[in-house]
Amino acid sequence: MKNTPRGYCICPEGGIKLKKETYDVTGMSCAACSSRVEKAVAKQPGAQQVAVNLLKNSMVVEYDESQLSSAQIIAAVEKAGYGASLHAKPGSAPAAQTAETGGASAAQKAYSDMKKRLALSLIFTIPLFYLSMGHMMGWPLPACFLGMENAMTFAFTQFLLLLPIVYINRQYYIVGFKTLWQRSPNMDSLIALGSSAAIVYGIYAIYKIGIGFGRMDMDTVHTYMMELYFESAGTILTLITMGKTMEARAKGKTSDAITKLMDLAPKTATVERNGVESVIPVEEVQLGDVLIVSGADLMDGTPIYDIKPYLPYADAHPEALGGFAPSPKETIEVKSPPELLQKLPEGQREALLGVLAQDPRPQYQNDPERVYGMNFGGWDVKFRVKDGVLTVLSLAETEHQ
Numbered sequence: 007m008k009n010t011p012r013g014y015c016i017c018p019e020g021g022i023k024l025k026k027e028t029y030d031v032t033g034m035s036c037a038a039c040s041s042r043v044e045k046a047v048a049k050q051p052g053a054q055q056v057a058v059n060l061l062k063n064s065m066v067v068e069y070d071e072s073q074l075s076s077a078q079i080i081a082a083v084e085k086a087g088y089g090a091s092l093h094a095k096p097g098s099a100p101a102a103q104t105a106e107t108g109g110a111s112a113a114q115k116a117y118s119d120m121k122k123r124l125a126l127s128l129i130f131t132i133p134l135f136y137l138s139m140g141h142m143m144g145w146p147l148p149a150c151f152l153g154m155e156n157a158m159t160f161a162f163t164q165f166l167l168l169l170p171i172v173y174i175n176r177q178y179y180i181v182g183f184k185t186l187w188q189r190s191p192n193m194d195s196l197i198a199l200g201s202s203a204a205i206v207y208g209i210y211a212i213y214k215i216g217i218g219f220g221r222m223d224m225d226t227v228h229t230y231m232m233e234l235y236f237e238s239a240g241t242i243l244t245l246i247t248m249g250k251t252m253e254a255r256a257k258g259k260t261s262d263a264i265t266k267l268m269d270l271a272p273k274t275a276t277v278e279r280n281g282v283e284s285v286i287p288v289e290e291v292q293l294g295d296v297l298i299v300s301g302a303d304l305m306d307g308t309p310i311y312d313i314k315p316y317l318p319y320a321d322a323h324p325e326a327l328g329g330f331a332p333s334p335k336e337t338i339e340v341k342s343p344p345e346l347l348q349k350l351p352e353g354q355r356e357a358l359l360g361v362l363a364q365d366p367r368p369q370y371q372n373d374p375e376r377v378y379g380m381n382f383g384g385w386d387v388k389f390r391v392k393d394g395v396l397t398v399l400s401l402a403e404t405e406h407q
Contacts, residue, residue: 342398
Protein backbone atom coordinates (compact mmCIF):
# COMPACT_ATOMS: atom_id res chain seq x y z
CA MET A 7 0.00 0.00 0.00
CA LYS A 8 1.34 3.49 -0.75
CA ASN A 9 0.14 7.08 -0.48
CA THR A 10 -0.94 8.87 -3.62
CA PRO A 11 -1.44 12.60 -4.18
CA ARG A 12 -5.20 12.72 -3.70
CA GLY A 13 -5.47 10.91 -0.40
CA TYR A 14 -6.05 7.46 -1.84
CA CYS A 15 -4.25 4.19 -1.21
CA ILE A 16 -3.83 1.31 -3.64
CA CYS A 17 -3.99 -2.15 -2.11
CA PRO A 18 -2.33 -4.91 -4.17
CA GLU A 19 -4.82 -7.45 -2.87
CA GLY A 20 -7.51 -7.39 -5.52
CA GLY A 21 -6.69 -3.81 -6.55
CA ILE A 22 -9.00 -2.29 -3.91
CA LYS A 23 -8.90 1.51 -3.93
CA LEU A 24 -9.05 2.98 -0.43
CA LYS A 25 -9.80 6.58 0.41
CA LYS A 26 -8.00 8.25 3.30
CA GLU A 27 -9.69 11.14 5.13
CA THR A 28 -9.13 13.14 8.30
CA TYR A 29 -12.03 14.11 10.58
CA ASP A 30 -12.34 16.53 13.46
CA VAL A 31 -14.01 14.82 16.44
CA THR A 32 -15.70 16.68 19.29
CA GLY A 33 -16.90 15.56 22.71
CA MET A 34 -13.99 13.27 23.59
CA SER A 35 -12.64 13.75 27.11
CA CYS A 36 -10.67 10.59 27.95
CA ALA A 37 -9.01 7.51 26.49
CA ALA A 38 -12.29 5.58 26.82
CA CYS A 39 -13.95 8.15 24.54
CA SER A 40 -11.33 7.83 21.81
CA SER A 41 -11.49 4.04 22.06
CA ARG A 42 -15.28 4.17 21.74
CA VAL A 43 -15.09 6.34 18.61
CA GLU A 44 -12.44 4.11 17.06
CA LYS A 45 -14.47 0.96 17.66
CA ALA A 46 -17.67 2.56 16.35
CA VAL A 47 -16.04 3.45 13.03
CA ALA A 48 -13.88 0.32 12.73
CA LYS A 49 -16.92 -1.98 12.78
CA GLN A 50 -18.45 -0.23 9.77
CA PRO A 51 -18.29 -2.32 6.56
CA GLY A 52 -15.47 -1.08 4.34
CA ALA A 53 -13.42 0.54 7.11
CA GLN A 54 -9.83 -0.68 6.82
CA GLN A 55 -7.84 1.45 9.26
CA VAL A 56 -9.01 3.88 11.97
CA ALA A 57 -6.70 6.00 14.11
CA VAL A 58 -8.10 8.42 16.71
CA ASN A 59 -5.89 11.09 18.27
CA LEU A 60 -7.37 12.29 21.57
CA LEU A 61 -4.85 15.11 21.97
CA LYS A 62 -5.64 16.63 18.56
CA ASN A 63 -9.34 15.62 18.61
CA SER A 64 -8.89 14.09 15.18
CA MET A 65 -9.45 10.79 13.40
CA VAL A 66 -7.87 9.35 10.25
CA VAL A 67 -9.89 6.71 8.38
CA GLU A 68 -8.93 4.56 5.40
CA TYR A 69 -11.99 2.98 3.82
CA ASP A 70 -13.40 1.41 0.67
CA GLU A 71 -15.61 3.99 -1.08
CA SER A 72 -17.73 1.27 -2.62
CA GLN A 73 -18.90 0.16 0.84
CA LEU A 74 -18.61 3.24 3.05
CA SER A 75 -19.02 7.01 2.75
CA SER A 76 -18.02 10.07 4.76
CA ALA A 77 -21.63 10.61 5.80
CA GLN A 78 -21.83 7.08 7.22
CA ILE A 79 -18.59 7.56 9.13
CA ILE A 80 -19.88 10.81 10.65
CA ALA A 81 -23.19 9.11 11.48
CA ALA A 82 -21.33 6.27 13.25
CA VAL A 83 -19.43 8.76 15.40
CA GLU A 84 -22.60 10.68 16.24
CA LYS A 85 -24.39 7.46 17.11
CA ALA A 86 -21.59 6.74 19.58
CA GLY A 87 -22.40 10.04 21.30
CA TYR A 88 -19.79 12.35 19.78
CA GLY A 89 -19.53 14.84 16.93
CA ALA A 90 -17.51 14.60 13.72
CA SER A 91 -16.84 16.64 10.60
CA LEU A 92 -14.41 16.45 7.71
CA HIS A 93 -11.17 18.26 8.47
CA ALA A 94 -10.87 21.51 6.49
CA LYS A 95 -8.16 21.25 3.85
CA PRO A 96 -5.68 24.09 3.31
CA GLY A 97 -7.11 26.74 1.01
CA SER A 98 -10.73 25.79 1.67
CA ALA A 99 -13.29 28.26 2.99
CA PRO A 100 -13.31 26.89 6.55
CA ALA A 101 -9.54 27.00 6.60
CA ALA A 102 -9.56 30.60 5.42
CA GLN A 103 -12.06 31.51 8.14
CA THR A 104 -9.79 29.89 10.70
CA ALA A 105 -6.88 31.99 9.49
CA GLU A 106 -8.98 35.14 9.76
CA THR A 107 -9.84 34.38 13.37
CA GLY A 108 -6.19 34.16 14.31
CA GLY A 109 -5.57 30.50 13.50
CA ALA A 110 -7.01 29.27 16.77
CA SER A 111 -6.63 25.53 17.05
CA ALA A 112 -9.42 23.15 18.01
CA ALA A 113 -7.85 22.77 21.44
CA GLN A 114 -7.80 26.53 21.97
CA LYS A 115 -11.43 26.79 20.90
CA ALA A 116 -12.35 24.01 23.32
CA TYR A 117 -10.56 25.87 26.11
CA SER A 118 -12.38 29.10 25.24
CA ASP A 119 -15.75 27.30 25.26
CA MET A 120 -15.01 25.66 28.61
CA LYS A 121 -14.05 29.02 30.14
CA LYS A 122 -17.40 30.48 29.06
CA ARG A 123 -19.27 27.49 30.47
CA LEU A 124 -17.40 27.78 33.76
CA ALA A 125 -18.03 31.54 34.07
CA LEU A 126 -21.76 31.16 33.36
CA SER A 127 -22.03 28.19 35.72
CA LEU A 128 -20.39 30.15 38.55
CA ILE A 129 -22.83 33.04 38.06
CA PHE A 130 -25.69 30.74 39.08
CA THR A 131 -23.87 28.28 41.35
CA ILE A 132 -22.59 30.90 43.82
CA PRO A 133 -26.06 32.35 44.67
CA LEU A 134 -27.52 28.83 44.68
CA PHE A 135 -24.93 27.66 47.21
CA TYR A 136 -25.35 30.84 49.28
CA LEU A 137 -29.12 30.46 49.40
CA SER A 138 -29.10 26.76 50.26
CA MET A 139 -26.35 26.93 52.91
CA GLY A 140 -26.76 30.50 54.20
CA HIS A 141 -29.22 29.70 56.99
CA MET A 142 -26.86 26.97 58.28
CA MET A 143 -23.80 29.22 58.18
CA GLY A 144 -25.49 32.24 59.74
CA TRP A 145 -25.17 34.27 56.55
CA PRO A 146 -27.72 37.07 56.05
CA LEU A 147 -30.65 36.13 53.78
CA PRO A 148 -33.72 38.08 52.63
CA ALA A 149 -36.72 37.54 54.88
CA CYS A 150 -38.66 35.98 51.99
CA PHE A 151 -36.41 32.91 52.22
CA LEU A 152 -36.48 32.46 56.00
CA GLY A 153 -38.90 30.40 58.08
CA MET A 154 -41.08 27.41 57.22
CA GLU A 155 -43.84 29.69 55.92
CA ASN A 156 -41.46 30.56 53.03
CA ALA A 157 -40.35 26.97 52.38
CA MET A 158 -41.91 26.84 48.90
CA THR A 159 -40.20 30.09 47.85
CA PHE A 160 -36.93 28.82 49.32
CA ALA A 161 -37.14 25.52 47.42
CA PHE A 162 -38.47 26.80 44.11
CA THR A 163 -35.88 29.60 43.89
CA GLN A 164 -33.10 27.02 44.23
CA PHE A 165 -34.69 24.97 41.48
CA LEU A 166 -34.84 28.00 39.18
CA LEU A 167 -31.16 28.80 39.86
CA LEU A 168 -30.22 25.21 39.03
CA LEU A 169 -31.96 25.10 35.63
CA PRO A 170 -29.45 27.41 33.83
CA ILE A 171 -26.53 25.38 35.25
CA VAL A 172 -28.04 22.18 33.87
CA TYR A 173 -28.65 23.80 30.48
CA ILE A 174 -25.13 25.24 30.26
CA ASN A 175 -23.65 21.82 31.02
CA ARG A 176 -26.21 19.79 29.06
CA GLN A 177 -23.43 18.07 27.11
CA TYR A 178 -22.76 15.84 30.13
CA TYR A 179 -26.33 14.51 29.89
CA ILE A 180 -26.38 14.20 26.09
CA VAL A 181 -23.16 12.18 25.95
CA GLY A 182 -23.56 10.47 29.31
CA PHE A 183 -27.02 9.01 28.77
CA LYS A 184 -26.34 8.15 25.12
CA THR A 185 -23.25 6.12 26.00
CA LEU A 186 -25.09 4.57 28.93
CA TRP A 187 -27.93 3.52 26.64
CA GLN A 188 -25.40 1.91 24.32
CA ARG A 189 -23.90 0.03 27.30
CA SER A 190 -20.55 1.79 27.08
CA PRO A 191 -20.74 4.36 29.92
CA ASN A 192 -17.98 6.89 30.44
CA MET A 193 -17.24 9.64 32.95
CA ASP A 194 -20.09 11.78 31.59
CA SER A 195 -22.48 8.95 32.44
CA LEU A 196 -21.46 9.10 36.10
CA ILE A 197 -21.86 12.89 36.16
CA ALA A 198 -25.28 12.68 34.53
CA LEU A 199 -26.51 9.95 36.87
CA GLY A 200 -25.22 11.62 40.05
CA SER A 201 -26.58 15.07 39.31
CA SER A 202 -29.86 13.69 37.94
CA ALA A 203 -30.44 11.74 41.15
CA ALA A 204 -30.02 14.94 43.18
CA ILE A 205 -32.34 16.88 40.85
CA VAL A 206 -35.07 14.23 40.86
CA TYR A 207 -34.97 13.97 44.65
CA GLY A 208 -35.09 17.77 44.94
CA ILE A 209 -38.24 17.91 42.77
CA TYR A 210 -39.75 15.15 44.90
CA ALA A 211 -38.96 17.25 47.99
CA ILE A 212 -40.79 20.27 46.49
CA TYR A 213 -43.90 18.14 46.01
CA LYS A 214 -43.66 16.86 49.59
CA ILE A 215 -43.37 20.45 50.84
CA GLY A 216 -46.51 21.38 48.90
CA ILE A 217 -48.35 18.33 50.26
CA GLY A 218 -47.20 19.24 53.77
CA PHE A 219 -48.63 22.74 53.45
CA GLY A 220 -51.91 21.32 52.13
CA ARG A 221 -52.21 19.05 55.14
CA MET A 222 -50.80 21.61 57.57
CA ASP A 223 -48.08 19.07 58.38
CA MET A 224 -45.20 21.42 59.27
CA ASP A 225 -42.94 18.56 60.32
CA THR A 226 -42.98 17.26 56.74
CA VAL A 227 -42.37 20.76 55.43
CA HIS A 228 -39.37 21.25 57.72
CA THR A 229 -37.93 17.80 56.91
CA TYR A 230 -38.00 18.19 53.12
CA MET A 231 -37.02 21.85 53.27
CA MET A 232 -33.63 20.58 54.49
CA GLU A 233 -33.40 17.82 51.85
CA LEU A 234 -33.51 19.62 48.53
CA TYR A 235 -29.96 18.86 47.25
CA PHE A 236 -30.26 21.25 44.28
CA GLU A 237 -27.00 22.88 45.35
CA SER A 238 -25.33 19.43 45.22
CA ALA A 239 -26.29 18.95 41.57
CA GLY A 240 -25.20 22.48 40.66
CA THR A 241 -21.91 22.19 42.52
CA ILE A 242 -21.11 18.82 40.92
CA LEU A 243 -21.63 20.20 37.43
CA THR A 244 -19.65 23.38 38.11
CA LEU A 245 -16.70 21.64 39.75
CA ILE A 246 -16.49 19.09 36.93
CA THR A 247 -16.57 21.94 34.42
CA MET A 248 -13.78 23.67 36.36
CA GLY A 249 -11.68 20.52 36.16
CA LYS A 250 -12.36 20.13 32.44
CA THR A 251 -11.44 23.79 31.90
CA MET A 252 -8.03 23.24 33.48
CA GLU A 253 -7.64 20.05 31.47
CA ALA A 254 -8.52 21.88 28.24
CA ARG A 255 -5.98 24.59 29.09
CA ALA A 256 -3.20 22.04 29.59
CA LYS A 257 -4.32 20.11 26.51
CA GLY A 258 -4.27 23.29 24.44
CA LYS A 259 -0.70 24.08 25.43
CA THR A 260 0.39 20.52 24.64
CA SER A 261 -1.44 20.54 21.30
CA ASP A 262 0.18 23.83 20.34
CA ALA A 263 3.63 22.47 21.18
CA ILE A 264 3.02 19.33 19.11
CA THR A 265 1.62 21.38 16.22
CA LYS A 266 4.68 23.65 16.22
CA LEU A 267 6.91 20.58 16.28
CA MET A 268 5.03 19.05 13.35
CA ASP A 269 5.33 22.34 11.45
CA LEU A 270 9.10 21.83 11.51
CA ALA A 271 8.69 18.82 9.21
CA PRO A 272 9.49 19.59 5.57
CA LYS A 273 6.53 20.40 3.36
CA THR A 274 8.31 19.66 0.07
CA ALA A 275 10.91 17.23 -1.22
CA THR A 276 13.35 17.38 -4.12
CA VAL A 277 13.18 14.22 -6.23
CA GLU A 278 14.90 13.05 -9.38
CA ARG A 279 12.66 11.44 -11.96
CA ASN A 280 13.92 10.50 -15.42
CA GLY A 281 17.09 12.50 -14.78
CA VAL A 282 15.16 15.68 -13.96
CA GLU A 283 15.10 17.24 -10.49
CA SER A 284 11.80 18.70 -9.28
CA VAL A 285 10.32 19.96 -6.02
CA ILE A 286 7.04 18.28 -5.03
CA PRO A 287 4.85 18.09 -1.86
CA VAL A 288 6.03 15.36 0.48
CA GLU A 289 2.63 13.66 0.13
CA GLU A 290 3.46 12.96 -3.53
CA VAL A 291 6.71 11.11 -2.84
CA GLN A 292 6.32 7.54 -4.05
CA LEU A 293 8.16 4.31 -3.44
CA GLY A 294 11.23 4.18 -5.67
CA ASP A 295 11.71 7.95 -5.97
CA VAL A 296 15.29 9.23 -5.69
CA LEU A 297 15.44 11.98 -3.03
CA ILE A 298 17.94 14.81 -3.41
CA VAL A 299 19.28 15.79 0.03
CA SER A 300 21.23 19.03 0.40
CA GLY A 301 22.89 20.73 3.34
CA ALA A 302 24.20 17.48 4.88
CA ASP A 303 27.88 16.59 5.36
CA LEU A 304 27.64 13.35 3.39
CA MET A 305 29.47 11.78 0.46
CA ASP A 306 27.59 11.02 -2.76
CA GLY A 307 25.90 7.64 -2.56
CA THR A 308 25.60 7.64 1.23
CA PRO A 309 22.43 5.68 2.19
CA ILE A 310 19.94 7.68 4.27
CA TYR A 311 17.18 6.18 6.39
CA ASP A 312 15.50 8.81 8.59
CA ILE A 313 18.90 10.58 8.60
CA LYS A 314 20.23 7.83 10.89
CA PRO A 315 22.85 5.16 10.21
CA TYR A 316 21.57 1.64 10.75
CA LEU A 317 23.46 -0.50 13.29
CA PRO A 318 22.33 -4.13 12.95
CA TYR A 319 23.94 -5.24 16.24
CA ALA A 320 22.03 -2.54 18.18
CA ASP A 321 18.80 -1.98 16.24
CA ALA A 322 15.76 -4.19 15.79
CA HIS A 323 16.44 -5.85 12.41
CA PRO A 324 19.59 -7.99 12.59
CA GLU A 325 19.09 -9.18 9.00
CA ALA A 326 19.69 -5.63 7.69
CA LEU A 327 23.08 -4.50 6.42
CA GLY A 328 24.82 -1.51 7.99
CA GLY A 329 27.55 0.32 6.09
CA PHE A 330 28.59 2.63 8.91
CA ALA A 331 29.34 0.19 11.73
CA PRO A 332 28.48 -3.41 10.76
CA SER A 333 29.89 -4.89 14.00
CA PRO A 334 31.03 -3.70 17.44
CA LYS A 335 34.49 -2.14 17.39
CA GLU A 336 37.25 -4.11 19.11
CA THR A 337 38.62 -2.58 22.30
CA ILE A 338 42.23 -1.46 22.57
CA GLU A 339 44.79 -1.80 25.36
CA VAL A 340 44.77 1.04 27.88
CA LYS A 341 47.75 1.97 30.02
CA SER A 342 47.65 4.49 32.84
CA PRO A 343 50.19 5.33 35.53
CA PRO A 344 48.83 4.17 38.92
CA GLU A 345 49.37 7.61 40.45
CA LEU A 346 46.96 9.11 37.92
CA LEU A 347 44.21 6.58 38.60
CA GLN A 348 44.59 7.21 42.33
CA LYS A 349 43.22 10.70 41.75
CA LEU A 350 39.85 9.28 40.73
CA PRO A 351 37.23 7.94 43.16
CA GLU A 352 37.48 4.16 43.29
CA GLY A 353 34.10 3.67 41.59
CA GLN A 354 35.14 5.71 38.54
CA ARG A 355 38.47 4.05 37.75
CA GLU A 356 37.14 0.93 36.00
CA ALA A 357 34.51 3.03 34.22
CA LEU A 358 37.15 5.37 32.80
CA LEU A 359 39.31 2.47 31.61
CA GLY A 360 36.26 0.90 29.96
CA VAL A 361 35.41 4.11 28.12
CA LEU A 362 38.98 4.61 26.94
CA ALA A 363 39.14 0.99 25.78
CA GLN A 364 36.39 1.92 23.29
CA ASP A 365 38.87 4.49 21.84
CA PRO A 366 36.93 7.79 21.90
CA ARG A 367 39.25 9.51 19.37
CA PRO A 368 37.89 10.32 15.87
CA GLN A 369 38.22 7.25 13.65
CA TYR A 370 39.63 9.15 10.70
CA GLN A 371 42.65 10.37 12.70
CA ASN A 372 45.75 8.21 13.09
CA ASP A 373 48.44 10.51 14.48
CA PRO A 374 50.58 8.82 17.16
CA GLU A 375 51.95 12.19 18.34
CA ARG A 376 48.59 13.88 18.76
CA VAL A 377 47.24 14.40 22.29
CA TYR A 378 43.49 13.86 22.64
CA GLY A 379 41.24 15.12 25.42
CA MET A 380 37.86 14.23 26.86
CA ASN A 381 35.77 15.11 29.91
CA PHE A 382 34.85 12.25 32.20
CA GLY A 383 32.86 12.79 35.39
CA GLY A 384 34.31 16.22 36.04
CA TRP A 385 37.86 15.22 35.08
CA ASP A 386 39.83 16.41 32.04
CA VAL A 387 41.52 13.32 30.59
CA LYS A 388 44.46 13.64 28.17
CA PHE A 389 45.69 10.59 26.24
CA ARG A 390 47.69 9.46 23.21
CA VAL A 391 47.23 6.39 20.96
CA LYS A 392 50.31 4.73 19.44
CA ASP A 393 50.80 1.25 17.99
CA GLY A 394 47.34 0.16 19.17
CA VAL A 395 47.94 1.17 22.80
CA LEU A 396 46.17 4.09 24.50
CA THR A 397 48.27 5.80 27.16
CA VAL A 398 46.77 8.20 29.70
CA LEU A 399 48.97 11.29 29.99
CA SER A 400 47.18 13.39 32.60
CA LEU A 401 44.09 13.72 34.78
CA ALA A 402 42.98 17.15 35.99
CA GLU A 403 39.82 18.00 37.88
CA THR A 404 37.72 20.53 35.99
CA GLU A 405 36.33 23.63 37.65
CA HIS A 406 32.62 23.50 38.52
CA GLN A 407 30.61 26.62 37.77
